[in-house]
Amino acid sequence: MKLTVINALVVFCWCSLRIFALPDDIFIGGLFNSHDEEQALAFQYAVESVNADKLLLPRSRLHGRIVNLTSDDSYHAAKRVCSLLLDGVAAIFGPQTDNTANHVQSICDAMEVPHIETRWNVNEVRNSYSINLHPYPPSLSRAYRDILEKLQWTHFVILYENNESLVRVQSLMKNASWNFVLRKLDESGDYRPMLKEIRLSPINNIVIDVSRDKIYEVFRQGALVGLMTDYYLYFVTNLDLYLINLEPFSESGANITGIQLVDPQDGDVQRLVEEFKRGELRYGHSLPMDYMISTDAALIYDSVELFASALTALEYSHQVDISKLYCEGDKTWQHGTSLINYMKMVPLKGISGLLKFNDDGFRADFELDILEMDKGLLKKVGRWTQRGGANFTRSWAETVQVKEKNLRNKTLIVCIALTKPYTMEKQSTEMLTGNDKYEGFCIDLVKKIAELEGFKVKFMVTPDGMYGNIDNKTGEWNGIVKQLLDQKADLGIVDFTITYQREEAVDFTMPFMNLGISIIYKKPQKKSPSLFSFMSPFSVDVWIYMATAYLGVSVLLFILARIAPNEWDNPHPCIQDPDELENSISLSNAFWFTIGSLMQQGSDIAPKAVSTRVVAGIWWFFTLIMISSYTANLAAFLTVERMDSPIESADDLAKQTKIKYGCKMGGSTYSFFQESNIPTYKKMWQAMSTASPSVFTESNDKGVERVQKSGGMYAFLMESVSIEYEVERKCDLMQIGGLLDSKSYGIALPPGSPHTSIISGAILKLKESGELHKLKERWWKGKTPCQSEASATKSSGAAELGLANVGGVFVVLIGGMAIAGLMAICEFMWNARELATDESASFCDELSSEVRFILKCSGNTKPVRKKTPSTPEEPLFTYGSYGANYGYSQRKQ
Template sequence: MTEIERSLRNKTLVVITTVNEPYVMLVNESDPSLTGNARFEGFCIDLVNAIAELRHFRVRFVECGGYGGIDPVTGEASGMVKELMEQKADMAVTDLTITYEREQVVDFTMPWMNLGIGILYTLPQKEPPQLFSFLAPLSLEVWLYMAAAYLGVSVLLFVVARFSPYEWDVPQPCRDQQDVLENQFSLANSLWFTIGSLMQQGSEIAPKALSTRMIAGLWWFFTLIMISSYTANLAAFLTVERMVSPIESAEDLSKQTEIKYGALVSGSTKNFFRDSKIAAYQRMWAFMKSARPSVFINKSSEGVERVKRSNGLYAYLMESPQLEYVLERNCELQQVGGLLDTKSYGIALPPGSPYTSSISNAILILQENGTLHALKTKWWKERKGGGMCKRRAKKSPSSASELGLDQVGGVFVVLLAGMAAACAVAIAEFAWRARRLDPTTQVSLLGEMARELQFMLRSRSSTKPARHRRPHIILTSTDLTVPSPSTS
C-alpha cells in the first residue's frame, strides 16, 4: 500500500455531481426525509462507492449545476470544472467527457466508459398502404411496356395468322368443294389468346402454323418470366412493413433545414460541433447557432421529450451511452446513423490532485473484474423499464405479417369494376340482339329483359327455343287492294 492510499483511508471526500439519468438520479425528490448520500442513486453513485470500498475512504455527494468548462472567448470556468479549480471539491463524477480544454485545468482519471455522439430521432413512420398495392411489385414503366407488348403481340399474331395459309381451314370438313375458308385468329380472338396466356389460363384456340406457334411460344416464355417475377416480389410488397425515414445520417441532417436538431447547451457535444473542421459539421453548427427558437436544451431529458413531441421535426444530438439508455425505454425512438466521434468519460479531480493515480488504478481493477460491465447492465437494462423494447420485439412474430384489406383492397375494387363493366356489356349485347331479331317490336327493353329473367328462373334447362330474325315487311297500296269477285 502506497503512502497516498494510506492517506485516503477513512478520509471523507467531497464529490460533486449533476443529475442526469442513468448516471446520477434523485431517489425521491418529494421525500424530505432523504438527505445526504441517500438522495442519490445511479451508475456513477455505485461507481464511486465501489472505488471508495477499494481504497477505504468515505464520500459525501453534493449536487452541482452544470458540467462546466472554459469559455473560449472570456476564458472563464463554469460548473463543476470551476468548483474543482477552486478546490471546493475533491472529485467530480457524472457523465463528464474528457476534453482537451478541461484537461488543461483539471486532472482526469483513466476512462471508465468510451462513447461517441449519436443522433436520437423518432422511428420512421409506417408507409400507409395504398389501395392498389398489388401493382407495386412492378414499376409504372414496366406495366406500360407489358401493356404495349400485349397489344403488339396480339396484333402481330392476327396479321401473321391471316398471312399464313396453314391457319385457314374449311368450316365444315365433311362437305366437299367448299369455297369458303375460315381463320380462327380474328383480332378479338388474338387478344383473347394472349390475355389468356398472360393470366396462365389458356384458351380453346391453338395455333397451327409454325410461324404462329413461334409467336405463341415466345409469348408464353415472356409471360412465364414476368408472372414469376411479379409473384415472387408481390409477397414482400404486401407483407413487409415499409418505413419512410427522411434522414439516415448526420450528412442528411446537414443538407436540409426542415428537421431541426440541437444538443445540450453546456457540454462536449456542443463544443464538438463548434470546433469541428469537417464541412458537414460546420454547416450543422451554423444552423444550430442561428436557429430560432433555440435548438439547445438545458437537460437531456428535455431533449428526449422534444424529440417525442416534434412529430419528426427535431433530432437530438447526444452521447451514445445515454442514447442507448433512452432507446431501452422508448420504443418509438431510434438512433440514426453511426457515431460521429470517439471520446471517453472520466472522473475529474482538482489540478495536481494526489489521488488521481490511485483512483485510476481502482477503475482499472473494476474494469478487469467485470464490475463496470455489471453496473452498466444493472442501470441500463435492469432498472426502471430497461430492456422493455427488446422484450416487446421478441414477442412480435418474426414471420411475415398477415394481409389486411388495406393491402389487397385494390384487387376487390378491380373485381367489382370489372363485374360492373361486364354487366353493362351484357345488357348492351342483349339490347343489340333483341333489336336485330325484331326491329318492329313494341315491347320495351325492360320488358324483354323481364321476360328473359322469368324464363331463366322457371327453366332449369340450358337450352331454349331459337328466335329468328323477322323480316321487316313494308305493305304497299297494291298489297291492300281487294280483288273483285269473279263472274261466272
C-alpha cells in the first residue's frame, strides 16, 4: 500500500513537470544556397552550442536539418519547405536570396511557422511570422549619413553595384546640402575607365557600396589608375570590410573608413572561431588559419541562439507540441504566434551585439564600430548608435599623430615657379642637379618644415612658369594649381597669394607671410633748395598770422603806455618839480621793443605799468614758443633730404594721366583691381585696361625693369614684400604710399590633402621660434648693396607746421592782450576819479579831459598839475596825479 502511494506521487510529480514542457527532440530547418557553406556551418555549430548549454532547452534537444538549394528556384524551394514542415520543424531559417526567401515567407505565414531571416531586405513591411536579424535598412542608411556628416563630407562619388545598392544609400542622396555623383560598376569586371573618370574629377571622397567579393578588386584597379593615394578618402558600407586583405594598400596613404557589426577581436567571437576550427573536419570543411567569421554567419549563429532562448521562455507558459503540417491543408501551428512574439520581446546579447526588435520585427536598435585603416589594419576609431549617432573616440591630437606618422619618411613633390627671392636657381660654376639647383626663401622654408616633420622633398618647376589662374572660358587651371589638381605635386610654394578662387580649387596652409599691394616707383631726384627755403619751417598762414600779431601787439603796447599813468616819467630827475612828464614808449619804440623781443635781442625800453608789462610778458612767451618751433623745424628742413615726388599714393595715381601704371598680367594684383568695387581702384583698372600700349607685364621682374627705364613715367603695382626686396637692391627705386589691401602667402596642397594641418602646425612653430623672421632677414637684407640709402629713402621729411600746430600760442597772446587792456582801463578810470576828488570837479569832466589828451596821439610831454595849499605856511608840492591841459596852479598871496 505504501509503495503504491509513493509510485502515485512520483507519477503525479512527473506529470506535473511535463505539463509545461517541450518535446524531447525539436527540429528546425535551414535553407542555404550552394555558396552559403559558411552560413550552413554556423547553423550547425549554433545547434551544437544550444545543446551544450544547460540553460537553453534543458530537457530538449535541438536538431538542425539543412537543405541545400542548388538554384534560385522558388518552386524547388517551396517543395523543400513543405517537406520540412511535413517532418514537423518548429522554425525555418533562410534562405538569403530574395525570390526564394519571399516565397518561403509566404508559406510560413500561411502555416503560422516562424520564419527567421538574416538577409538584407529592403521591404519595410514585415509579415506576422517573420523576423530578421539583419540591421534594419533605414537605420543602417542613417548610420551612413551620420558618419559622413561627422567626416564633414559634402562632395563625394557613390560607387554602386546594382539597384539594391541605391536603396541602401538612399539617405545619402536625400540630403539636399550634399553634392554627389553616381557611378555604377561595369558588369565586365573592368572598372578602370570609370575609375579614371573619377581620377580626373575634382572629387576626392568616394562611397563604395558593393558586395564583399568586389571590394578588393575595386581598390586594386583604383591603385592602377592612381586613386589609392593620400588625397582620396573611402567609405565602405559593407559590414564585412574587416575580412578584406588591405595589406597591399598599407603604404598607399589612402584613408579607408568602414563599419562592422561583428567585432572579430571580441572574446566571444574569437572563442566561437576557435570552436569552428576545432570542429571543421567533423563537418568536412577546411578553414584557413586566419579565418574570421563573416557577418552573415554570425547572424545565423545568433538567430539559432535567439530561437532557443525564446523557446525556453515559451516552455514555462505553454504546453508546446510540434505537429506535422501539410502545405495543401488548412492546419496551422498554434504556437507559432507565441514563439515569434517571444523572439521579439526577449533581448539577447549575441556575437553581433544586442538582439533587440521593434513591434514590426525589425532590428532597428543596433550598434556599429567605425573603422579606419592604419598600416593595412583596421582599427576602431568610433562607434555609431541609434540614439547617439556617430562618435569618434580618437581625439584630434591622436588623429594628428597618425597623420604625422604616415607622413614621416615620405617624399613629397614640391612644385615651384622661379621668382626672386622666393625660389631661384643657384648661380654656380658647377653642374648642379636635383634640389641643389634651387635656393631662396621658400626653398629654405620647405626644407625646415621637412626637417621638422621628418619627410623628404623633391622640387620641380611648373612647366608653364605660372602660379595658377583659371581660364574663364574653359574652366581649366594652369601653373602650380594645375599640377596640384592633377596630383603631380604634393605641395606648391612661391609668393603664392591666397585668393578666394584658389582656395575653392586647392587647400592652403596657414599664412607664412602677410602683405598687401603697394606701388614701386623710381626714386625722384633731389629737390633743389629754394632761395627762400628758410621760410619753409612755417606755412604761409603762420607767417601772415605772425606778422599780424607783431603789428597788433606793437600798436596795443603804444596805446596802453599812453593810458597807463606809471609810464609817464620825469624827463629830468634833477628837477624835483618838473613842468612836463615824458613817455618813453612811443609808436616807433613799441615796434622796436616787439621786434627786439621776437629776434631774441631785447632793447633799453622797459615797460613800467602793470598793463604794459603784461603785454610784454605775453609777447615774450609767444616769441619763445614760435622761435623754438621755428628753430627745431628749420633744423629738420636743413638736415633731411627733400625729394620732389609727383605721386604719394594710389589716389594721386588715379587723379592724373601723365604717369602710367600697371601690374603683372593674370596675377592676384590683376584680379584685385579687376574685381574691386572701390571707386578709386575701379578708376585705376579702367585706366590700366584701356591703356595703349599695354601697361601689364609678364612678370614682376619685367615690371620693375620697366619702372627703372621709364624715367619716372611708369609705376608698378605689386606685393609689398616683393617691393621691399627690390628697393633693398635697386637704389633708384622706392615704395610709394601704404598698402592697398591685405593678403597672405600660403603653401598650396591638393584638395583634401591630409598634410594640410601638419604643414600649418610646422609653420606656426617656425613663427613662434623666430625662424621665419630670420629667413626673411637673410633673403631680404642679408645681401643688399644699398640698405642705408633705402632706409633714408623711407623717411618722408619734416612736414610744415600748420596753424593747428601753433594756434594755441595765438590764443594765449590774444588773451594776454585783453587782460592788459582791461587793466589799463581800470587804471585810467581810477586816476580820473582821484583827479575829480582833488579838484572838486565832476568825474565825467575829468574823464573826458583825460580821454581828449590821449586821443591827440602827439607829444611825449605832459604838464604837471600842482595842488594849491590850504594855508599860507603850507609849501607847494607836486600833485601825485596828473591832469591834462590844466596849466600851473599858483599859491595866492
